[in-house]
Amino acid sequence: MVGTRKFNEEDVLDIAVEVFSSKGFNATTMLDLAKETGVQRGSLYNAYQNKDVLFFKAFSHFTDNFLTFIEGELQHSDAKKAFTQLFKAIVERLCNDKEAKGCFSTRAIMEAAQKCPNIQLCLTGFLDSLEVIMKNRLDQAITDQQFIGNAQSTARYLVSLTRGIAVIERAYNDKARMTDIYQTALDYMPFKTAV
Amino acid sequence: MVGTRKFNEEDVLDIAVEVFSSKGFNATTMLDLAKETGVQRGSLYNAYQNKDVLFFKAFSHFTDNFLTFIEGELQHSDAKKAFTQLFKAIVERLCNDKEAKGCFSTRAIMEAAQKCPNIQLCLTGFLDSLEVIMKNRLDQAITDQQFIGNAQSTARYLVSLTRGIAVIERAYNDKARMTDIYQTALDYMPFKTAV
């Protein structure tokens, strides 16, 4: 490498995720991204070709972090507690971020999914991964005799639940409401306390 | 009235709802609305002041229809069947519309809620109404000994479920998946078949 990039790509993508999360895909301009990252617009165009590509990169960056985060929160040996902890952490993450930004992936799905097949694939791929992680944990729970039900369907259902909570956050920005929702959902699920 | 409006306001709002549903708030331009409605841009500005107001009117128009629709689908005397019918109808409505448009209110919440306090209020007001309708049906179910649980929390949870399904529609546009989700959710709920 000869001319080396001045800005830290990691930082820029982190900030891009923030900006896209809080303004949404369409309302975010390259100028916004330039201002927030401190990188000139021209440099962004040089590094990424355009907004779509930058979004794409930011999204990959986000999913890498998020999926790791999700898996980390499902570690508790009691299945119901594991999922409770997961949702608790998701809600914390949604609410505790400075100035209520909103869920990056949910906003992306609502706004950008239909934009192009690549982005659509990348978004469904993310949800699929989420589903797999949850399904695996549920399979484990079944093995541990802590859950009786269809792991596949339940995982899909739980993925949908995370999306619903993300929408509720946008509307009410009320942590108690979000907590009530996932607790109600988890209480209804056929978990069994360990034998 | 002297100079009478040429276009049918009802029709225009119907179409506006369609356009906002399929493109989202930000991506919808006044030109889009003019093209789709066949009403000149200038006339739209004359009738409504700007995009925000037009959106506001379209939203009210939408909620009037939607809440009536929701109540209509909850008529079945068996509570679980009533809610199953409701979700079935919601999914139909989401999927059967020409060229997969997406849920108007969910898109609005994700994109427009933070725009201004008025719109925020109007969106939460809509969700609140939805919640009340569901809570009333659940209260009835409790009276009928068809349900045991907290009507308030469950209603909120179900509102969130409708939002989650709307997001899933955007990502996958897969009716079977959406059906699986609400069936899983309803199967987990503490309904009792009538005594």
Added chain:
DNA sequence: ATCAATTTTGACAAGTATGTCAACAATGAC
């Protein structure tokens, strides 16, 4: 039929966003 109020129409101005480019700066390799 005329009038007055209102809508419609198309053009205009201003602002915003995108994407490109040429000149310039920086730096690793030799």
Added chain:
DNA sequence: GTCATTGTTGACATACTTGTCAAAATTGAT
């Protein structure tokens, strides 16, 4: 230290969107 390569910078052209306005058209009321 020079060079070649790449990144940075700010300006530019283009396109899009919004909102306004004056002139023209329309129509209910008289």
